Amino acid sequence: MSAVSPLALRAPGFRLLRSELRLIVGRRRNQLGLAVLLILPIIIAFTVKATDTSEGGDFIGSISGNGMFVALAALSAALPLFLPVAVSAVSSDAIAGEAHQGTLRYLLTVPVSRARLLAVKAIAVAISCAGVTFAVALVGLVIGWILFPIGDVTLLSGTQISQGEGIARLVGVCAYMTLCLLALAAIGLFFSTLTEQPLGGSIAVIILAIVSAILNEIPQLDWLHPYLFVHHWMVFGDFFRAPVLWDNLREGALVSLGYIVVFVSAAWAHFTTKDITS
Amino acid sequence: MTVTDSPSRALSPEGSRNSEHTACGAVITHDLMKTFRRSSKPAVDKLNLFVPRGSVYGFLGPNGSGKTTTIRMLLGLVSPDSGSVEVLGQSVSCRTSDTLHKVGALIEGPAFHPYLSGEANLRRLDAADTGVDPRTSSTRIGHALERVGLTAAAGKTFRTYSLGMKQRLGIAAALLCERELLVLDEPTNGLDPQGTREVRSLILELAAEGVTVLLSTHLLSEVEQVCSHVGVLRAGVLQAQGPLASLRPTPQLRIVTIDTVSTVAVLDRLGIAATVNDSGSVVAAFSAENPQPPDILRSLVNEGIAVREFRIEQPNLEETFIELTGEGFDVSG
Ligand SMILES: Nc1ncnc2c1ncn2[C@@H]1O[C@H](COP(=O)(O)OP(=O)(O)O)[C@@H](O)[C@H]1O
Numbered sequence: 022m023s024a025v026s027p028l029a030l031r032a033p034g035f036r037l038l039r040s041e042l043r044l045i046v047g048r049r050r051n052q053l054g055l056a057v058l059l060i061l062p063i064i065i066a067f068t069v070k071a072t073d074t075s076e077g078g079d080f081i082g083s084i085s086g087n088g089m090f091v092a093l094a095a096l097s098a099a100l101p102l103f104l105p106v107a108v109s110a111v112s113s114d115a116i117a118g119e120a121h122q123g124t125l126r127y128l129l130t131v132p133v134s135r136a137r138l139l140a141v142k143a144i145a146v147a148i149s150c151a152g153v154t155f156a157v158a159l160v161g162l163v164i165g166w167i168l169f170p171i172g173d174v175t176l177l178s179g180t181q182i183s184q185g186e187g188i189a190r191l192v193g194v195c196a197y198m199t200l201c202l203l204a205l206a207a208i209g210l211f212f213s214t215l216t217e218q219p220l221g222g223s224i225a226v227i228i229l230a231i232v233s234a235i236l237n238e239i240p241q242l243d244w245l246h247p248y249l250f251v252h253h254w255m256v257f258g259d260f261f262r263a264p265v266l267w268d269n270l271r272e273g274a275l276v277s278l279g280y281i282v283v284f285v286s287a288a289w290a291h292f293t294t295k296d297i298t299s
Numbered sequence: 300m301t302v303t304d305s306p307s308r309a310l311s312p313e314g315s316r317n318s319e320h321t322a323c324g325a326v327i328t329h330d331l332m333k334t335f336r337r338s339s340k341p342a343v344d345k346l347n348l349f350v351p352r353g354s355v356y357g358f359l360g361p362n363g364s365g366k367t368t369t370i371r372m373l374l375g376l377v378s379p380d381s382g383s384v385e386v387l388g389q390s391v392s393c394r395t396s397d398t399l400h401k402v403g404a405l406i407e408g409p410a411f412h413p414y415l416s417g418e419a420n421l422r423r424l425d426a427a428d429t430g431v432d433p434r435t436s437s438t439r440i441g442h443a444l445e446r447v448g449l450t451a452a453a454g455k456t457f458r459t460y461s462l463g464m465k466q467r468l469g470i471a472a473a474l475l476c477e478r479e480l481l482v483l484d485e486p487t488n489g490l491d492p493q494g495t496r497e498v499r500s501l502i503l504e505l506a507a508e509g510v511t512v513l514l515s516t517h518l519l520s521e522v523e524q525v526c527s528h529v530g531v532l533r534a535g536v537l538q539a540q541g542p543l544a545s546l547r548p549t550p551q552l553r554i555v556t557i558d559t560v561s562t563v564a565v566l567d568r569l570g571i572a573a574t575v576n577d578s579g580s581v582v583a584a585f586s587a588e589n590p591q592p593p594d595i596l597r598s599l600v601n602e603g604i605a606v607r608e609f610r611i612e613q614p615n616l617e618e619t620f621i622e623l624t625g626e627g628f629d630v631s632g
């Protein structure tokens with residue numbers, strides 16, 4: 022290392038991110054979780070094919086018209102529970118997992134600055150959130166197109182849009198869902214800086230998600246609802262109105278961004294000053 | 300070297316520290332303090348560490364005396380309540396850590412990802428380092444593994460390693476690139492005698508290459524075997540610090556004879572203050588300034604004293620250590 026100036030080598034700072042992603046993808050637990058999530062669209066597609074239904078909520082009824090709806094049905098089935106569990110597991114593991122194993126002290130003394138480590142961890146978690154959402158959609162799309170017709174998409178209102186625009190709107194749904202999940206991931210990342218027990222952090226995140234969902238169902242608390250991160254999750258269907266109903270989506274995106282900013286800042290504030298005694 | 304019993308002044312070569320330029324210290328701390336939350340007693344109390352460059356510094360103290368806490372502060376993992384830390388001429392805090400590029404560390408035992416191989420674990424640490432050339436990564440990893448004798452087990456997952464192999468991998472991680480300072484926290488913990496010997500000779504090898512080594516340990520024998528300097532810690536307080544030789548107590552002169560009274564008189568004439576101990580032997584502190592043993596013996600024989608036994612004993616360093624650390628091996632705090 023002696024001949025090369027350290028500054029010149031700072032540019033390819035992607036090695037750690039790559040290592041981080043490899044670590045997330047390489048974990049047996051994550052592989053299992055991903056497998057469960059990816060089987061979901063396949064189960065939905067085959068069930069619909071076998072029973073030949075053309076009715077049912079959450080996009081199930083539209084599948085026989087266009088295979089693309091398998092992706093939407095799978096996403097909407099995964100959003101309330103499977104995706105939050107996956108996101109909570111990965112995000113709570115970010116710092117707490119390393120602390121639990123003791124590897125955190127060795128990473129930091131490499132040295133890696135705490136802010137940089139947190140940034141890399143956050144980016145890796147964000148990529149995982151996006152990756153898992155788009156993967157479910159992609160598998161749904163592929164299996165849907167194998168088993169069901171491709172072509173113009175008939176929206177809930179009866180309006181028809183082209184297959185291309187349908188895909189664009191599906192991408193929109195995935196992006197919106199990723200943003201919603203990132204709010205949860207930001208909370209998980211913050212919890213991850215508080216504890217040395219990744220499982221504890223993950224359970225805390227899930228409990229928080231469940232409590233928000235319950236609060237969201239209590240009419241007396243309707244003043245609170247817009248601020249709950251789960252409140253706008255299911256409005257992703259608005260992408261499939263004609264025209265797209267942006268109002269709720271915009272509000273949901275803003276609330277999610279708010280959560281992300283608050284909790285990532287809190288994670289940063291705590292992690293960059295805490296004593297590492299793990 | 301001063302050995303004091305007043306904690307606040309339990310400081311090192313006062314004179315030499317002032318005369319030596321601070322650049323000669325690989326690690327210098329000033330009045331370092333740390334009290335953990337929910338703890339009444341400080342874990343580290345007004346610590347003034349001075350690790351000379353090029354030394355092998357034995358940081359000796361019983362379990363719970365604050366060695367690891369000090370090391371964590373040296374490496375920016377724990378922030379001190381007060382006081383300052385200087386490592387390789389640069390001050391250390393939680394935020395600035397660039398100087399740590401030149402520091403290899405083993406902190407409270409090795410820790411790696413259990414499902415990655417030893418080599419993959421090192422690759423991950425190397426990937427985290429922005430101060431090294433990625434192109435030399437494989438070479439450096441291979442070299443570090445070879446140095447600790449893990450080449451054959453490089454591809455096995457970490458969880459299958461024995462305790463000794465884990466410890467070696469930790470040392471390999473500390474040797475991933477060129478270092479000026481190695482901070483090794485109890486590096487021979489859990490090693491078998493063979494492994495212990497290997498680690499100690501590795502430390503000596505590195506020291507011969509000019510690397511400064513800060514070696515924390517609760518084993519006096521380890522300090523005696525590899526260290527040039529020593530600092531003794533007890534309940535967070537540095538009891539003594541300096542070159543190892545200065546910690547050695549003065550040798551004891553012991554004479555067994557019936558004529559104790561005349562022996563004491565002869566010794567007195569030679570300028571040696573002697574006493575008769577419980578077992579009837581004449582004992583005295585013996586230093587290099589005293590007359591040489593043949594001269595003493597000749598004087599005694601000339602007086603017609605029948606000397607049954609004459610020996611100069613090198614008292615055990617362990618006694619000094621136990622004196623400095625209290626009971627020695629019990630867990631404090
Ligand atoms: N995270 C912590 N929280 C509270 N007390 C701690 C913590 N870590 C260490 N201590 C206390 O600080 C003291 C010094 O511990 P340590 O530095 O680990 O000693 P050593 O490494 O010499 O065995 C002990 O009394 C220990 O109980």
Ligand SMILES: [Mg+2]
Pocket residue numbers: 363366367368407484485
């Ligand atoms: Mg310790």
